[in-house]
Amino acid sequence: MISPDLTKKFTAIVDPTRWLDKKEQLTCYAYDAFVEESMPDAVIFPETTDEVSQILVLASAHKIPVTGRGAGTSVCGAPVPVHHGLVICFSKMDRIIEINTRDRYIIVEPGVVNADVQAALAPYGFFFPPDPGSMNSATIGGNIAQNAGGPRCLKYGVTLDYILSLEVVLASGKVITFGSKNIKDVTGYKLAALFCGSEGTLGLVTKAILKVVPLPETMKTIMATFKDLDDTAKAVTDIIGSGILPAAMELMDRLTLNAIEDKAGLGLDREAAGTLLIEVDGVAEACDKQIRQISEKLVANHAVNIQEAGSAADRERLWTARRSAYGVFAKLAPDIISEDVTVPVSRIPEMVRRITQITDKYKLRVGVLAHAGDGNMHPMIPADKSNAEEWSRVTAAFDEIFQAAADLDGTLSGEHGIGLAKSKYLPLVMNQDTIDFMKTIKQAVDPDGILNPGKFV
Amino acid sequence: MTDQPIQNCGKCGLCLSVCPVYQVLKQEQASPRARLQLIKAFEKKDLSASPLLKDLVSQCLMCGACKVACPSGINHYAKFMEMREQLAKAQPDPPAIRSLVYLLAKEYRLRMGAGLARIGRRLTPAALEKKYKIGNIPVSRFPEMNRRPLRSTLPRVSPAKDTAGGYSRGNPRGRVVYFTGCATNYMFAETGQATVNILTRLGYEVVIPDGQTCCGIPMMFHGARDQAVENMAVNLTAIQEAMRENGGDTTENARGTAAENCDAMDKACDEAAKNCDAVIVDCTTCGAALKDEYPALMNTNADSRHATLTQKIAPDMPETIAGKTRDILSFLHDHIDDLAAAMKQDTSKHKVIYHAPCHSRNSFNSMAKVLDLLKALPCFDYIPVPDAAACCGGGGTFFYEYPDISQKMMAKKLANARAAGADYWLTDCPVCRINLHGSLSGQDSLKVVHPVTLISKGLGE
Numbered sequence: 001m002i003s004p005d006l007t008k009k010f011t012a013i014v015d016p017t018r019w020l021d022k023k024e025q026l027t028c029y030a031y032d033a034f035v036e037e038s039m040p041d042a043v044i045f046p047e048t049t050d051e052v053s054q055i056l057v058l059a060s061a062h063k064i065p066v067t068g069r070g071a072g073t074s075v076c077g078a079p080v081p082v083h084h085g086l087v088i089c090f091s092k093m094d095r096i097i098e099i100n101t102r103d104r105y106i107i108v109e110p111g112v113v114n115a116d117v118q119a120a121l122a123p124y125g126f127f128f129p130p131d132p133g134s135m136n137s138a139t140i141g142g143n144i145a146q147n148a149g150g151p152r153c154l155k156y157g158v159t160l161d162y163i164l165s166l167e168v169v170l171a172s173g174k175v176i177t178f179g180s181k182n183i184k185d186v187t188g189y190k191l192a193a194l195f196c197g198s199e200g201t202l203g204l205v206t207k208a209i210l211k212v213v214p215l216p217e218t219m220k221t222i223m224a225t226f227k228d229l230d231d232t233a234k235a236v237t238d239i240i241g242s243g244i245l246p247a248a249m250e251l252m253d254r255l256t257l258n259a260i261e262d263k264a265g266l267g268l269d270r271e272a273a274g275t276l277l278i279e280v281d282g283v284a285e286a287c288d289k290q291i292r293q294i295s296e297k298l299v300a301n302h303a304v305n306i307q308e309a310g311s312a313a314d315r316e317r318l319w320t321a322r323r324s325a326y327g328v329f330a331k332l333a334p335d336i337i338s339e340d341v342t343v344p345v346s347r348i349p350e351m352v353r354r355i356t357q358i359t360d361k362y363k364l365r366v367g368v369l370a371h372a373g374d375g376n377m378h379p380m381i382p383a384d385k386s387n388a389e390e391w392s393r394v395t396a397a398f399d400e401i402f403q404a405a406a407d408l409d410g411t412l413s414g415e416h417g418i419g420l421a422k423s424k425y426l427p428l429v430m431n432q433d434t435i436d437f438m439k440t441i442k443q444a445v446d447p448d449g450i451l452n453p454g455k456f457v
Numbered sequence: 458m459t460d461q462p463i464q465n466c467g468k469c470g471l472c473l474s475v476c477p478v479y480q481v482l483k484q485e486q487a488s489p490r491a492r493l494q495l496i497k498a499f500e501k502k503d504l505s506a507s508p509l510l511k512d513l514v515s516q517c518l519m520c521g522a523c524k525v526a527c528p529s530g531i532n533h534y535a536k537f538m539e540m541r542e543q544l545a546k547a548q549p550d551p552p553a554i555r556s557l558v559y560l561l562a563k564e565y566r567l568r569m570g571a572g573l574a575r576i577g578r579r580l581t582p583a584a585l586e587k588k589y590k591i592g593n594i595p596v597s598r599f600p601e602m603n604r605r606p607l608r609s610t611l612p613r614v615s616p617a618k619d620t621a622g623g624y625s626r627g628n629p630r631g632r633v634v635y636f637t638g639c640a641t642n643y644m645f646a647e648t649g650q651a652t653v654n655i656l657t658r659l660g661y662e663v664v665i666p667d668g669q670t671c672c673g674i675p676m677m678f679h680g681a682r683d684q685a686v687e688n689m690a691v692n693l694t695a696i697q698e699a700m701r702e703n704g705g706d707t708t709e710n711a712r713g714t715a716a717e718n719c720d721a722m723d724k725a726c727d728e729a730a731k732n733c734d735a736v737i738v739d740c741t742t743c744g745a746a747l748k749d750e751y752p753a754l755m756n757t758n759a760d761s762r763h764a765t766l767t768q769k770i771a772p773d774m775p776e777t778i779a780g781k782t783r784d785i786l787s788f789l790h791d792h793i794d795d796l797a798a799a800m801k802q803d804t805s806k807h808k809v810i811y812h813a814p815c816h817s818r819n820s821f822n823s824m825a826k827v828l829d830l831l832k833a834l835p836c837f838d839y840i841p842v843p844d845a846a847a848c849c850g851g852g853g854t855f856f857y858e859y860p861d862i863s864q865k866m867m868a869k870k871l872a873n874a875r876a877a878g879a880d881y882w883l884t885d886c887p888v889c890r891i892n893l894h895g896s897l898s899g900q901d902s903l904k905v906v907h908p909v910t911l912i913s914k915g916l917g918e
Contacts, residue, residue, distance in 0.1 A: 020486070024509045027498050028491035033468045045484070072485060073470040091483040111483070115474065136474035263528060327528020330467025 002041045002086070006062060010044060010086075013054045018045035018092070029069065029087045033134075033326075034077035035335050035385055036420050040067065040087040047092050049167060049175060049206040056204070057173035059086055059450055066171075067452045068200040070111060070139030073132075074146060075326070075338055076419030078199045082454035088204060090141045097207070101126050105164055105181055107209050110141025114148075117210075126212045129156035132415070133323050144205050147197030149415030151248035151322070152279070154373035156213070158415065163192040167207035171446040181209055194441070199417050200452040202445045216281035219247070220291050221309040221318060224298045225272035229253055229356070229368070232274025233349035235301035236372040239278075240345045244293055249373030250277040250322055251348075256367040256380070259328040264321045269305060276303075276372070277322055279315075325369050326380070332365070333382035337394060339421070341401060343375045343410030354404040355379045361400075362393040376414035377405075402428055418456040426456060460532035463493045472523040472533070477848035478516060481865045486513050489523035489533050496540050506547030514540050516859060518852030519678055520815030521745075535753070538677055545680025554679055554854060561639065561671040562684040564691075568606060571643040575602040592856040593864050594895030600644045607642045607649040608665060615653050615663040621799065624660025631734035632662045633788075634699045634781075636692070638743040639671045640887030647906075651913030652739050652785055658799060658916050659792050661734070666692075666699035672746035673754075678853050682757070689746075689754050690766035696747075697774050700730040730774075735783040739907060740887055741816035741823070742853075747782040749820060751775045784817065785909060786885055790826035793833050796912065804915045806838045808879040811908075812870070812893060813846045814886030827908065831883070836915030842873045851892035867896045874903060883908045 002010070002021065011019045020026065020043040030039040041064075046052045059066045065085030072079055081087050094111035101124040108117060114135040117128050131150035132138055138148070144166070149158045165179030178191040195203055226232040232251060239249070252260070252275045261268045268275070276298070280290040291308070298306055309315040330336045343351045352368060359366035359381065369378040379401060383394045402412060406428040413422060426435060435457075442449070442457045472489040473479050479488040486495075492514055498504040514537065523533045549555065560570045578601060589596045617629035624630040633656060641649040656663045669692050673685035738744035752775045755767065771777075789796060811831060813824045824846060831839040849870055850856055850863030874882055874893075882897075882905045884890050894905040 020484075022509055024495065024504060024507060024513055025486050027495055027504065028486040028488075028513075031468055031494065033470060071470055071473055072468075073473075089485070091485075094483065113474070134470055137470040263530065324471075324528040327467055327469045327471060328530075330469065331461045331465045331529040331531075334462075334464040336467055 002064065006058070006064075007042070009058055010042070010055065013051055013058070014044055014046060018047070019043070029072070029089070030080065032072045032074040032077060032079050034075055034080065034419065034421060035337065036077050036080055036082070038080050038082045039084065040081040041084050043087045043089055045089050045092045049169065052088065052169045052204060052206050053173045053175055055086070055088060056169055056171060060171055060173060060448060063448050063450060065453050066204075066450050068141070068145060068204045070142035070145075071113070071134070071137045073134035073138045074142060074417065074419060076146075076413070076417045076421040078146060078417050078419035078452070078455065079142070080420060082420065085450075090139060090204075093141075093206065094139075096120050099124065100181075101212065103181060104183070104212055105209050106212050107207065108140050109207060110139060110144070110205050112140050114138050114140060114143055121212055122215070125215050127215050128162060128210055128212050129153065130159045130162065133326055140208060140210070141205050144196050144208060145198065145200050146417040147415070149371070149376065151250055151371055153415070154249060154371060155245050155247045155281075160193060160196045162211045163196055163208060164211050165209035166192055166195060166205050168195055168203040168205055170203045171448065171451050175206070176203075179209065183211065197417070199419060199455055201442060201455055201457050202451065204451075216247075218284040218287045219279060219281040219315065220287045221277065221279045221315045222291060222294070222306055223268075223309070223318060224276045224278070224303040224306045225269045226274040226276075226301070226303055227272070228302065229274040229352060230349055231302045232276060233352045233372070235276060235298055235303065236348055237346050238301055239294055239297045240373055242293070242297065244290055244297075246278050246290070246294065246373060247281045248277070248279045248371070251275070251368070251370040251372035252277070252322075252325070253368040255365060256325055256329070256369045259332060259367065260321045260325055263324060263328040263331075264317075266317060266321055268321070272304070277318060325367075329367055329380045329382055333384055335385040336380055336382050337398065338378055338380040338416075339398060339401065340414045340416045341377050341379070341405035341410055341412060342414035343377065343405055343408045345373070345375045347408040347410065348372060348375055348377075351375075351377060351405065351408055351410065354408075355401055358397050358400045358404065362397040364393060364397055371414070374414070375410070420455065423456040460535065461530040463497060463531060463536055465529050466490065466493045466531050467529050468494075469528065471526055471528060475522040475526045477518060477520065477522070477850070477866055478862060481862050487516055489517075492517065492537060492540075493531065493533065496536060499540070499543075506544050508548055511544040511548040514544055516862070518815065518848060518850070518855050520848055520852060521819035522815065525819045541678060542680035542682050550679050553857070557854065558676050558679050558681045558684060561675055562681070562688065564668070564670040567639060567643065567671065571602045571606070575604075578602070592860040592895075593867075594856070594892070598895040598897075600891060600894070602643055603646040607646040608637060608669075610646070611649070611653060611665060613665055613667060615657050615665075617660045617662050618657045620658065620660040620795075622660065622795065629662040630660030632664065632732065633734050634664050634666060634696055634736045636669060636672075636696060636736055636738050636743060636747065637665060638738065638740045638887070641739055645887060645890070645907065647910055648739050651907070651909040652737070654913045654918060655789065655796075655909055655916060656737070659795060664699045666695035669695045672743040674742050674746045674750065675853055677750065682754075685750075686754055686757070686763055687766060689751050690770065692747075693751060693767070693770045693775060693778065696736060696778055697730070697770060700733040700736070700778075730777065733781060735788055736778055736781045737783055737785050737788055739785045739885065739909065741784045741814055741821050741885060742888070744782055744784050745816045745820040748779045752779050784821045784823055784885065786817075786827045786830060787821060787823045789909075789912065790823075790830055793830060796830075796916070797834055800835045800915045801917050804836050807836060807881050807911055808838045808840055809881045809883050809908075809911070810840050810842045810874055810877045810879045811845050812849060812882060812884040812889055814884060814889045815848060815852070817885055818846055827885070830908065830912075834912060834915065836911050840877045840879050842877050844870055844873055849889050849892050849896075851886070851888040853888060856888075856892050863892070867892070871896055875901065879903060881906055881911065883911070
């Protein structure tokens with residue numbers, strides 16, 4: 001609970017229209033796209049860094065938990081305020097401050113939506129590579145907090161690789177700025193790596209300078225189908241292993257493909273056990289050559305059908321379908337758990353086999369979707385959380401899936417983050433000293449533990 | 458695809474990117490996802506039907522963009538409509554909204570209201586007209602009521618005209634029923650005249666159903682389902698009669714035998730109904746009622762009088778009518794070559810921009826077809842504007858209930874529209890039309906009309 005006295009102090013910092021504390025309103029800030037929900041005591045919408053700083057000074061003084069939020073599209077529960085307290089929602093800090101393609105950067109506030117960054121850069125012939133499935137709604141602040149990825153990060157790298165500089169407000173209310181407008185900058189610690197992916201547990205980003213890159217001249221997209229899921233996975237390993245680096249390489253199994261087809265009706269092959277959506281980009285001649293090389297590998301791994309997207313509209317349709325996978329899966333059951341265990345590419349065939357074995361064992365449906373080129377798996381299990389018996393099988397299956405990933409030198413999360421979903425699995429991939437080291441950092445930066453408490457650290 | 462229960466909302470947040478209200482307010486409680494969460498909480502009795510809950514649920518244009526975008530197949534639109542009904546019971550609407558529902562519920566009230574409004578406008582001093590506003594719109598920028606309701610000036614059956622393709626009064630291309638809606642009947646007569654002119658010039662016989670009334674969507678938005686059912690029954694009965702009775706030669710012959718054989722007549726009537734080529738609407742909101750809402754409403758027994766009201770309606774008629782309902786612009790798109798050929802050689806080209814209403818985009822998916830028409834027909838010099846598909850903030854009574862949000866939606870559109878340098882701002886929804894015209898000022902030369910007005914002019918009378 002936040003006392004009336006304290007409410008008065010917060011509403012002295014921001015206009016009362018930017019302060020919510022009624023139950024009806026708070027209900028709308030209890031969730032993201034993960035299954036757990038928890039209501040905050042109040043929500044505040046800052047519009048400037050100074051306001052954020054004042055809010056944190058006050059929150060620190062009264063030891064009020066503070067959880068940052070953008071558009072609430074996280075799939076791991078990162079912005080869910082499990083210790084209640086205050087949600088700072090950045091959706092109104094949504095200005096694009098500067099676009100400078102000569103020096104290849106864009107300066108944005110945290111509430112700017114990823115797709116709006118893309119739209120603003122497109123006329124200049126540039127783009128910002130991270131492309132999470134939620135890019136049409138997700139904010140840059142959230143992308144940074146979660147170190148978001150996406151399909152084309154296979155070739156281009158993830159959010160962290162595009163951060164030149166950040167302005168961050170610490171729990172104390174102090175405002176720090178690190179990095180610069182320079183692509184090369186080794187002045188001091190690489191603090192971007194500390195805050196990017198920290199899920200709001202170390203500080204709140206209020207401004208970012210992001211590196212941008214020129215749009216490729218050409219993009220070519222092909223779709224290949226297989227009779228056997230194992231062959232599909234082997235084709236991925238074979239292509240990546242031979243040194244070809246597509247911009248994106250997406251694997252979908254039969255259940256996923258059929259769920260998409262039900263919604264989008266694209267005429268996809270419902271019988272295919274495995275499908276690969278592969279995109280190359282760059283200079284036209286190079287693209288042609290890569291497509292030829294990839295096609296040879298696909299055939300060698302028993303692809304039964306290879307189709308190239310004929311037009312930009314065709315290509316867009318395929319990608320729209322792929323991006324809708326999470327949503328279409330959601331309609332199979334009241335709840336959906338989508339994890340993103342990641343393994344070295346050469347272990348993909350084994351990981352796919354283990355996922356299907358485990359879910360078979362627990363009699364669960366599973367959709368296997370993967371940014372396969374970088375080993376980033378997305379097993380999705382539709383289930384009903386209110387069915388305790390079924391839910392215990394879901395939990396048990398994921399316990400084994402995470403163990404399997406760890407056994408194959410993999411990791412817990414490629415791009416979704418740990419949030420509420422995976423804290424308990426950390427010891428599978430990190431020893432106690434490492435976990436303690438993260439705690440030491442947390443303790444130093446946020447001694448009262450007010451920033452996003454109840455999460456992985 | 459069948460609608461999914463709201464429990465299946467994956468909370469993915471895709472709807473945030475298409476919701477015009479969220480885009481303005483940038484607060485989760487204004488998003489479709491949040492409204493579903495609120496409804497869930499209400500159903501679980503975690504929340505009561507408070508004024509604030511009603512406000513959060515009502516702060517929505519009912520544009521249906523979320524439903525179209527939803528990868529999980531949730532029918533937000535239907536769910537929100539149901540919730541509005543529940544909340545209206547607990548928290549009555551303000552008097553102005555209740556008066557509107559009262560007015561629209563009976564045709565005679567509407568006719569009288571329109572007449573009074575016309576007299577009222579004549580008696581209101583100009584200075585007052587400028588000063589008073591409904592929402593953001595000065596009273597002086599509201600449309601004048603028709604001198605006489607459109608339907609009282611048109612014959613029940615308008616015969617086909619002679620066409621280059623050989624169709625004529627005696628040999629029509631086909632027969633269509635035209636549901637005029639209230640706005641055309643009482644405010645925008647020229648839209649109705651143009652619609653009939655174009656259809657007859659294409660060789661169609663046009664039947665205007667007697668006794669039709671407000672489609673009922675405004676009532677449904679404000680939770681008055683019982684009144685909506687009543688209007689639906691009146692309209693379906695009227696459209697059914699129009700579809701059945703005017704069957705051209707076949708029916709005439711069949712009617713001869715009808716005296717001896719009732720079954721044969723029924724059969725002939727059903728045949729005639731089947732032969733009706735389309736039920737045309739010039740307003741896609743009315744169209745959404747006919748196409749989407751009526752079949753669903755028929756299956757609800759909201760009112761004890763439901764059975765009595767609907768007894769004259771053949772069991773398969775709501776679906777038949779739903780299947781035949783076409784928005785006029787999509788229907789004209791089927792005849793794009795004939796229209797282009799029939800235009801006068803010396804037709805003047807008008808510089809036009811287009812605003813796509815929500816039901817045109819989300820219920821009829823007609824925007825691409827409309828743009829085809831605007832590019833193909835010689836009466837148009839089409840100028841693209843970047844936000845043609847962005848909401849204007851009209852949304853039924855939204856512009857009145859939430860003027861601040863509405864104004865923000867309009868602001869950018871208005872700037873783009875003014876910059877385009879067009880003569881006409883075309884749109885196929887009467888509320889958008891009122892809102893667009895009302896947001897322009899006396900200094901603007903841009904005129905807001907339905908596309909059919911210019912197509913009809915291009916064809917000549």
